[in-house]
Amino acid sequence: MLNxxxxxxxxxxxxxxxxxxxxxxxCGRCCKKIYVKHAKGIIQDEKEFEQLxxxxxxxxxxxxxxxxxxxLIFECTNLDPETHKCKxxxxxxxxxxxxxxxxxxxxxxxxxxxxxxKMEPIIPxxxxxxxxxxxxxxxxxxxxxxxxxxx
Ligand code: SF4
Ligand code: SF4
Numbered sequence: 001m002l003n004x005x006x007x008x009x010x011x012x013x014x015x016x017x018x019x020x021x022x023x024x025x026x027c028g029r030c031c032k033k034i035y036v037k038h039a040k041g042i043i044q045d046e047k048e049f050e051q052l053x054x055x056x057x058x059x060x061x062x063x064x065x066x067x068x069x070x071x072l073i074f075e076c077t078n079l080d081p082e083t084h085k086c087k088x089x090x091x092x093x094x095x096x097x098x099x100x101x102x103x104x105x106x107x108x109x110x111x112x113x114x115x116x117x118k119m120e121p122i123i124p125x126x127x128x129x130x131x132x133x134x135x136x137x138x139x140x141x142x143x144x145x146x147x148x149x150x151x
Pocket of ligand 1: 023024027028029030031
């Protein structure tokens with residue numbers, strides 16, 4: 001659970017809606033079905049992807065394994081198919097170290113049910129609900145003002 005300062009920092013300074021809890025269980029699932037997003041959106045064709053390879057080493061690790069309604073699906077060639085572990089774990093790119101981030105949701109992705117991480121909303125729904133409820137309640141002062149006006 002985040003304290004007040006953390007909530008403020010994540011939501012107001014960093015502009016985040018979710019924060020990460022839990023830890024990696026090393027199942028390797030997130031290295032097997034990957035979408036790639038760039039400035040124009042999620043990569044849809046291989047030509048587009050070839051250009052990205054010059055921008056970051058992470059892209060050079062990926063190979064296309066399919067396509068669906070969201071876009072091209074990649075798998076990382078650094079994933080050991082037998083152990084399901086990353087072969088370059090110590091030198092893996094920052095994007096892998098920071099996984100999962102909330103951008104995952106904006107890409108139409110989701111965490112696998114077995115993933116050891118969870119993405120929790122920074123402001124829990126119960127808090128949002130209470131704030132809305134408080135705002136929608138007429139203030140006592142207004143009530144007395146209305147009462148006096150009606151007299
Ligand atoms: S899916 Fe989750 S638990 Fe599995 S390797 Fe990826 S981050 Fe770790
Ligand atoms: S570099 Fe390692 S951690 Fe990153 S996607 Fe590939 S196998 Fe997974």
